[in-house]
Amino acid sequence: MELLSGAEMVVRALRDEGVKFIYGYPGGALLHIYDAIFTQDDVEHILVRHEQAATHMADAYARATGKAGVALVTSGPGATNAVTGIATAYMDSIPMVVLTGQVMSHLIGEDAFQETDMIGVSRPIVKHSFSVQRPEDIPEIIKKAFHIAESGRPGPVVVDIPKDMTTPTERYEYEYPKSVKMRSYNPISKGHSGQIKKAVDMLLAAKRPVIYAGGGVIMGDASQELIALAKELGCPVTNTLMGLGGFPGTDPQFIGMLGMHGSYEANMAMHHSDMILAVGARFDDRVTNGTDKFCPTAKIVHIDIDPASISKTIKADVPIVGPAQAVLKEMLEQLQAAKSTPSAESLKTWWEQIEEWRGRHGGRYNTNDSELMKPQQVIEMLSKVTNGDAYVCSDVGQHQMFAAQYYKFNKPNRWINSGGLGTMGFGLPAAMGVKLNFPDEEVVCVTGEGSIQMNIQELSTISQYGIPVKVICLNNQSLGMVRQWQDMNYESRHSQSYMKSLPDFVKLVESYGHVGIKVERYEDLEGAMREAFAMKDRMVFMDIAVDPFEHVYPMQVPRGSMRDMWLSKTERT
Amino acid sequence: MRHIISVLMENEPGALSRVVGLFSQRNFNIESLTVAPTEDETLSRLTVTTIGDDRVVEQITKQLNKLIDIVKVVDLTEGDHLERELMMIKMKANNGTVRAEIKRTADIFRGTIIDVTPNTFTVQLVGASSKLDAFIEALGTANIMEVVRSGVSGIARGEKVLSV
Numbered sequence: 001m002e003l004l005s006g007a008e009m010v011v012r013a014l015r016d017e018g019v020k021f022i023y024g025y026p027g028g029a030l031l032h033i034y035d036a037i038f039t040q041d042d043v044e045h046i047l048v049r050h051e052q053a054a055t056h057m058a059d060a061y062a063r064a065t066g067k068a069g070v071a072l073v074t075s076g077p078g079a080t081n082a083v084t085g086i087a088t089a090y091m092d093s094i095p096m097v098v099l100t101g102q103v104m105s106h107l108i109g110e111d112a113f114q115e116t117d118m119i120g121v122s123r124p125i126v127k128h129s130f131s132v133q134r135p136e137d138i139p140e141i142i143k144k145a146f147h148i149a150e151s152g153r154p155g156p157v158v159v160d161i162p163k164d165m166t167t168p169t170e171r172y173e174y175e176y177p178k179s180v181k182m183r184s185y186n187p188i189s190k191g192h193s194g195q196i197k198k199a200v201d202m203l204l205a206a207k208r209p210v211i212y213a214g215g216g217v218i219m220g221d222a223s224q225e226l227i228a229l230a231k232e233l234g235c236p237v238t239n240t241l242m243g244l245g246g247f248p249g250t251d252p253q254f255i256g257m258l259g260m261h262g263s264y265e266a267n268m269a270m271h272h273s274d275m276i277l278a279v280g281a282r283f284d285d286r287v288t289n290g291t292d293k294f295c296p297t298a299k300i301v302h303i304d305i306d307p308a309s310i311s312k313t314i315k316a317d318v319p320i321v322g323p324a325q326a327v328l329k330e331m332l333e334q335l336q337a338a339k340s341t342p343s344a345e346s347l348k349t350w351w352e353q354i355e356e357w358r359g360r361h362g363g364r365y366n367t368n369d370s371e372l373m374k375p376q377q378v379i380e381m382l383s384k385v386t387n388g389d390a391y392v393c394s395d396v397g398q399h400q401m402f403a404a405q406y407y408k409f410n411k412p413n414r415w416i417n418s419g420g421l422g423t424m425g426f427g428l429p430a431a432m433g434v435k436l437n438f439p440d441e442e443v444v445c446v447t448g449e450g451s452i453q454m455n456i457q458e459l460s461t462i463s464q465y466g467i468p469v470k471v472i473c474l475n476n477q478s479l480g481m482v483r484q485w486q487d488m489n490y491e492s493r494h495s496q497s498y499m500k501s502l503p504d505f506v507k508l509v510e511s512y513g514h515v516g517i518k519v520e521r522y523e524d525l526e527g528a529m530r531e532a533f534a535m536k537d538r539m540v541f542m543d544i545a546v547d548p549f550e551h552v553y554p555m556q557v558p559r560g561s562m563r564d565m566w567l568s569k570t571e572r573t
Numbered sequence: 574m575r576h577i578i579s580v581l582m583e584n585e586p587g588a589l590s591r592v593v594g595l596f597s598q599r600n601f602n603i604e605s606l607t608v609a610p611t612e613d614e615t616l617s618r619l620t621v622t623t624i625g626d627d628r629v630v631e632q633i634t635k636q637l638n639k640l641i642d643i644v645k646v647v648d649l650t651e652g653d654h655l656e657r658e659l660m661m662i663k664m665k666a667n668n669g670t671v672r673a674e675i676k677r678t679a680d681i682f683r684g685t686i687i688d689v690t691p692n693t694f695t696v697q698l699v700g701a702s703s704k705l706d707a708f709i710e711a712l713g714t715a716n717i718m719e720v721v722r723s724g725v726s727g728i729a730r731g732e733k734v735l736s737v
Contacts, residue, residue: 119587124598128641131586148641183737184583184644308635311628 001173006135007032007166009174010099013142015042016176019070021061021436022046023054027074028114029101032166046436046465048429049457051078055085056426056455057433059094060393063416064434066221068095068149068157075101075163076114080121084423086156087125091420092242093219095154097145098122102131102162118160127155132165136172143177152187153306154219188305191322191330198318199277199301200334206275206299207346208353209235212258212287215242215419216280216304222324223247223412226279229332234347236354238266240281242419245409249388255354256363259287260556261401264361264567267554269354270295271563278302280324283314284420293561303327361554361567363405370547373522375399375474378544379406382444382472385529390442391416391434393469395427395451398480401552403446425454431469432462442470442533449475449502449543459512462539470532471541473505476548484551488566505543514539575604576630577656577727579735580619580637581645584610588642592619595640601625601633605658605702605724616644616737622702622725645735653730659697659723660705661687665716666694675712682708693718 004012010033014022023046026034037045048054051073058069073082079100089096103112119129128148130141138161145157203209211233217226223246230237230253237247238258247254256263258270270276276298281287283302288294291313302309302316303324310319320327365376379402382390388408394400394417409415416434418426431445445452452473462469474480482497506516515538519528525544532540557564557572565573582588589608596603604622611618623633630648637646649656666672672694679686679696682704688695698708702725709717729735 120590123587123591123594129587133586153639182641185641306639308632308639312632 003171004174005168007036009138011036022070023057024072029075029163051081053429056429059089060430060433079118088421088423089156090125095149096156104164105162129158131160135165191320191327195320208273208350209275210273211237213243213279214240214281217246220324225328244415245412248410249408265357267562268357282309289556290559372547375546383407393430395447396422396424399448399474424451445471509541520545577649583642584617607724649727656727663695663719667692
């Protein structure tokens with residue numbers, strides 16, 4: 001058997017796991033590992049400019065592929081800089097393996113230079129963590145880390161590696177385990193057939209059913225099964241922010257996103273439904289609004305791989321624990337084998353009602369109240385120019401909601417955003433992580449002038465590796481979502497929500513060797529955007545001036561029911 | 574309602590902190606907590622008593638089950654069970670009347686005097702938490718110098734066992 005040092009084992013194990021890229025930043029505790037990286041070509045290391053970006057790159061790769069991304073950061077500040085990225089992945093159940101350097105074992109607990117208790121710091125935001133105590137355990141720990149990160153309800157796993165576990169002169173027999181078994185961790189592989197039967201009976205009897213599908217459909221690779229089931233039932237489908245793309249955005253059965261900034265028709269349909277089939281969604285507070293007023297007439301079937309997500313905020317009438325793909329497949333089989341079908345007549349009445357709602361509001365916005373472009377127009381143009389096929393990596397704020405509402409996602413895994421944690425600064429490194437792995441696909445970062453400045457240093461990484469992402473910056477010179485809340489709840493006292501001293505983004509990106517395009521008039525938008533996307537091998541930053549007074553609508557009225565919404569600055573349901 | 578939750582977990586470094594962290598992170602209440610290795614040295618047995626409605630306790634057991642180091646979780650209060658807690662209580666006992674009173678009460682509660690000095694008695698008492706509370710109430714707090722309680726340990730009655 002081959003003899004390898006701990007450092008070499010780390011890199012070899014990653015190779016044997018099939019990892020192509022790792023994203024990281026070196027430091028004292030990692031020097032042995034970085035030396036082992038230097039002497040091989042199987043795993044390519046991408047040097048970021050800040051560790052947070054490394055975690056977002058790994059995270060976005062995972063969102064696009066379903067496989068765990070890998071970040072490598074040093075002890076102390078390297079590890080703490082990764083914390084936001086780990087929490088981002090945790091909140092959205094994204095598989096990720098974060099290798100953190102640690103000071104030598106004998107120094108742990110002595111407040112050594114660049115020491116942080118990373119196992120302790122990361123504990124509430126990881127699915128699990130490992131601290132390497134013996135170098136010979138490294139292959140098994142790494143195998144377990146990937147297994148835990150990717151199976152069941154996915155999540156980030158931290159592996160903390162003290163420097164003396166990687167000493168180059170100490171060598172051990174290396175063999176990468178083909179599989180691992182853990183008595184305390186056995187993720188479920190199928191749903192309970194009896195429970196699925198109950199759900200099928202309810203679906204057949206329902207008069208006003210809605211499918212409410214979330215990120216579990218994306219991460220559980222269940223989009224095809226969801227589409228097949230929805231087609232069989234003929235019922236409306238709404239997606240959560242995390243679930244967009246899980247059902248085609250241009251399909252007539254799709255009624256838009258639901259929740260705080262969900263479509264009028266989706267929120268109305270939920271509120272008036274008599275049966276909700278929730279798939280891989282967790283009844284988050286941004287979806288349910290006031291839980292005591294939530295969908296008063298609906299029976300709820302809740303499919304989730306994590307039993308703790310079921311009946312956490314909203315009680316399920318029929319809980320089904322299992323992976324979305326397997327459960328939906330069995331549900332469809334049972335449905336097709338059933339003797340009856342859903343009542344065509346009630347379904348017709350239900351759709352007439354939904355179409356009436358859709359026709360009444362249906363995502364319109366006013367383009368006449370400002371000289372400036374509307375952010376919605378920019379997203380609609382982006383959707384048109386990229387045919388709804390691009391990987392859209394978003395930052396956080398108004399632009400994120402506009403992208404979610406107006407970009408028509410037809411495929412899963414292409415809408416990449418920080419939904420749960422709401423991490424500003426996520427978009428650019430996320431786009432980089434996707435583009436590196438999908439060089440032939442269009443990858444866009446939709447951002448604002450606030451978010452982009454939270455990880456703007458990565459323009460340098462983009463130069464180093466030639467990562468031609470396109471940045472669509474909706475520049476409203478203010479922290480738009482904060483400003484919107486201040487308009488609505490604080491009599492427009494814009495406390496700290498404006499951006500003074502913005503850089504000239506065009507000149508800024510040019511200084512890194514990229515292309516900058518400034519757009520101020522809607523007439524110029526399509527041409528400029530087509531020009532940007534025609535530059536296949538260049539990173540292009542589009543600085544687009546948009547109306548700073550625009551709000552995101554609909555917006556649910558706090559603590560109301562799902563149907564209580566502001567539809568514009570003056571209209572309420 | 575008060576629940577006694579029994580947990581079997583891997584005897585790994587950091588496992589206990591994951592359990593304790595979970596309770597504070599998710600705003601669950603801990604009344605008492607005990608933990609020690611079992612006859613299988615790879616496993617630890619942890620007992621936590623908590624107060625919460627059904628929804629909260631369901632969340633507690635589900636969230637505990639999600640922790641990778643945890644092998645099994647059972648809410649003992651769902652079935653017939655035994656609970657025991659050990660208390661050592663040090664009291665001022667500096668005159669004959671008080672000494673006699675403590676001795677008599679300890680006997681009634683089937684406690685044992687395990688340390689004696691001219692001015693103090695230390696009594697050991699084992700039982701359900703409510704029995705220990707009752708002992709303190711019976712003696713009054715005036716003479717109590719120090720109380721140490723182990724926290725609750727519990728086990729199911731009959732043939733039911735918590736094991737791998």
